[in-house]
Amino acid sequence: xxxxxxxxxxxxxxxxxxxxxxxxxxxxxxxxxxxxxxxxxxxxxxxxxxxxxxxxxxxxxxxxxxxxxxxxxxxxxxxxxxxxxxxxxxxxxxxxxxxxxxxxxxxxxxxxxxxxxxxxxxxxxxxxxxxxxxxxxxxxxxxxxxxxxxxxxxxxxxxxxxxxxxxxxxxxxxxxxxxxxxxxxxxxx
Amino acid sequence: xxxxxxxxxxxxxxxxxxxxxxxxxxxxxxxxxxxxxxxxxxxxxxxxxxxxxxxxxxxxxxxxxxxxxxxxxxxxxxxxxxxxxxxxxxxxxxxxxxxxxxxxxxxxxxxxxxxxxxxxxxxxxxxxxxxxxxxxxxxxxxxxxxxxxxxxxxxxxxxxxxxxxxxxxxxxxxxxxxxxxxxxxxxxxxxxxxxxxxxxxxxxxxxxxxxxxxxxxxxxxxxxxxxxxxxxxxxxxxxxxxxxxxxxxxxxxxxxxxxxxxxxxxxxxxxxxxxxxxxxxxxxxxxxxxxxxxxxxxxxxxxxxxxxxxxxxxxxxxxxxxxxxxxxxxxxxxxxxxxxxxxxxxxxxxxxxxxxxxxxxxxxxxxxxxxxxxxxxxxxxxxxxxxxxxxxxxxxxxxxxxxxxxxxxxxxxxxxxxxxxxxxxxxxxxxxxxxx
Numbered sequence: 001x002x003x004x005x006x007x008x009x010x011x012x013x014x015x016x017x018x019x020x021x022x023x024x025x026x027x028x029x030x031x032x033x034x035x036x037x038x039x040x041x042x043x044x045x046x047x048x049x050x051x052x053x054x055x056x057x058x059x060x061x062x063x064x065x066x067x068x069x070x071x072x073x074x075x076x077x078x079x080x081x082x083x084x085x086x087x088x089x090x091x092x093x094x095x096x097x098x099x100x101x102x103x104x105x106x107x108x109x110x111x112x113x114x115x116x117x118x119x120x121x122x123x124x125x126x127x128x129x130x131x132x133x134x135x136x137x138x139x140x141x142x143x144x145x146x147x148x149x150x151x152x153x154x155x156x157x158x159x160x161x162x163x164x165x166x167x168x169x170x171x172x173x174x175x176x177x178x179x180x181x182x183x184x185x186x187x188x189x
Numbered sequence: 190x191x192x193x194x195x196x197x198x199x200x201x202x203x204x205x206x207x208x209x210x211x212x213x214x215x216x217x218x219x220x221x222x223x224x225x226x227x228x229x230x231x232x233x234x235x236x237x238x239x240x241x242x243x244x245x246x247x248x249x250x251x252x253x254x255x256x257x258x259x260x261x262x263x264x265x266x267x268x269x270x271x272x273x274x275x276x277x278x279x280x281x282x283x284x285x286x287x288x289x290x291x292x293x294x295x296x297x298x299x300x301x302x303x304x305x306x307x308x309x310x311x312x313x314x315x316x317x318x319x320x321x322x323x324x325x326x327x328x329x330x331x332x333x334x335x336x337x338x339x340x341x342x343x344x345x346x347x348x349x350x351x352x353x354x355x356x357x358x359x360x361x362x363x364x365x366x367x368x369x370x371x372x373x374x375x376x377x378x379x380x381x382x383x384x385x386x387x388x389x390x391x392x393x394x395x396x397x398x399x400x401x402x403x404x405x406x407x408x409x410x411x412x413x414x415x416x417x418x419x420x421x422x423x424x425x426x427x428x429x430x431x432x433x434x435x436x437x438x439x440x441x442x443x444x445x446x447x448x449x450x451x452x453x454x455x456x457x458x459x460x461x462x463x464x465x466x467x468x469x470x471x472x473x474x475x476x477x478x479x480x481x482x483x484x485x486x487x488x489x490x491x492x493x494x495x496x497x498x499x500x501x502x503x504x505x506x507x508x509x510x511x512x513x514x515x516x517x518x519x520x521x522x523x524x525x526x527x528x529x530x531x532x533x534x535x536x537x538x539x540x541x542x543x544x545x546x547x548x549x550x551x552x553x554x555x556x557x558x559x560x561x562x563x564x565x566x567x568x569x570x571x572x573x574x575x576x577x578x579x580x581x582x583x584x585x586x587x588x589x590x591x592x593x594x595x596x597x598x599x600x601x602x603x604x605x606x607x608x609x610x611x612x613x614x615x616x617x618x619x620x621x622x623x624x625x
Contacts (some may be wrong), residue, residue, distance in 0.1 A: 012284055015277030023384040033551045037614035040548055046390035048395025048539055049281050053288055056400045060291040 076181035089159040192352035193359040203227035206257030218377020220371035230443035232343040278387035293361035302406020310345035336505030367410035381615035389611035402594035415445035417604040420568040424561035435479040439486025455576035527595040552613030
């Protein structure tokens with residue numbers, strides 16, 4: 001498939017370059033600004049077409065780029081929520097402390113979009129570390145939102161709490177289901 | 190996918206009947222402008238009715254479409270006659286367009302495509318109306334920029350309704366449609382001969398930043414298209430002032446502001462240019478009429494969203510204050526570093542920014558002689574300066590915000606600047622439109 005992309009692009013590029021050359025020669029060659037600009041425009045068109053089209057077409061066809069299926073953490077989390085949490089109920093997802101902000105953000109955006117955009121909050125257990133050295137004084141006991149300026153969150157507000165391993169279980173909740181990466185709790189009676 | 194294509198075709202048909210026409214338009218330009226106008230107007234109607242219910246909104250847009258088709262029939266417009274250019278450059282541009290569409294089918298959305306725009310459209314689709322309570326909940330959903338307008342989420346929801354489900358592919362195809370509309374308008378407005386115009390369109394759309402953006406779910410594709418179409422209308426006004434050009438400038442720049450808050454810079458700069466041109470070229474009462482018409486159109490496009498935000502107390506991050514003046518030096522340094530890293534990023538930009546810097550400098554003597562070229566140059570640079578001012582004042586962490594937003598901001602003003610270089614590279618013959 002990649003070979004076909006290169007062959008088609010190559011043939012098209014040859015014809016296009018020939019046409020560009022004809023266009024370039026419609027004006028007598030002089031050492032002036034306009035000639036330089038025409039050269040620049042032609043060269044950029046050749047570069048743009050010759051570099052981007054085969055590369056991006058191949059990338060789209062063969063999926064060699066960064067796009068990939070959902071990572072296991074997101075799948076594990078979303079499957080538990082989708083299976084047990086009815087629409088309209090609220091969930092607190094407690095993320096592992098060890099995750100980087102980038103990982104947390106990735107999970108949050110994927111889950112918000114894919115599973116239940118209106119009912120999830122995200123937290124880390126702020127007893128362990130502050131998430132940003134500038135806010136070390138604001139790390140209080142309990143959960144806090146890792147992305148929203150350390151807003152303290154209370155587990156009591158939520159119908160369900162999904163805790164990523166190895167974070168400790170929340171108090172006042174009963175275990176509902178689990179998989180290899182996370183445990184889902186329901187508010188106790 | 191038929192649903193998504195039907196959604197796009199309906200928007201195009203809407204624009205075809207109701208859009209104020211320009212004097213001379215090539216087929217590609219007319220197709221692009223029809224789609225852009227239809228998408229802008231359709232999203233506005235959809236949003237207004239979606240305050241109550243998205244089902245009402247769906248019916249209301251189709252009602253407007255019915256009116257559009259009747260007007261189209263009365264004016265005798267019918268369907269456009271498509272004429273394909275027998276040119277190798279046209280084939281090259283078609284191949285590039287097919288890569289944009291292919292990426293639409295195969296790529297994944299960007300983070301903000303999920304978290305901001307996608308979240309809003311999904312929330313609208315799931316709750317069955319504009320999700321006001323969620324937008325007001327700054328604590329939970331503040332990260333999704335609740336004060337950003339609803340053109341893009343409305344269009345996404347409109348497409349979901351046609352497909353009967355939430356669908357990422359449809360969002361990406363919609364992004365590619367906006368970029369193709371931009372290509373049509375761009376080639377049409379470059380009245381410098383077919384080969385040069387098509388080559389310039391390839392220069393514009395080939396960098397990876399553009400190819401990735403069409404499929405990203407971000408609002409840049411519509412914003413870039415509206416910004417360029419708006420400046421093109423102001424440029425037409427500069428060549429021959431008319432009420433139609435003023436109204437079109439108002440619509441397209443207004444739609445830029447209705448796409449994203451960044452677009453308000455285009456409204457301000459484009460409006461200022463149009464005002465100066467009207468006073469200098471028309472003077473007196475005709476100038477007042479042109480400026481008034483532009484203002485009325487812009488206000489009618491932007492007022493519903495502003496009223497909605499005001500009534501529901503939906504505020505953006507500027508409401509928490511602005512950055513202290515003492516940070517200006519550090520922010521300018523970050524801006525300079527970010528500009529440098531983008532200029533040197535071959536993979537993302539194919540060195541377009543150093544080339545544009547040199548190209549525009551070389552082109553200045555030609556650009557100064559043309560009224561329309563001055564509009565593109567002053568418009569593009571003026572809008573970018575507004576963006577930089579916003580970055581200096583923003584209360585958000587500059588270490589994160591400046592490098593994140595800079596590629597998008599550069600992208601938004603690239604089309605007018607590439608237009609300037611291509612214009613100066615060829616003896617400009619503004620009298621005859623390029624065929625496309």
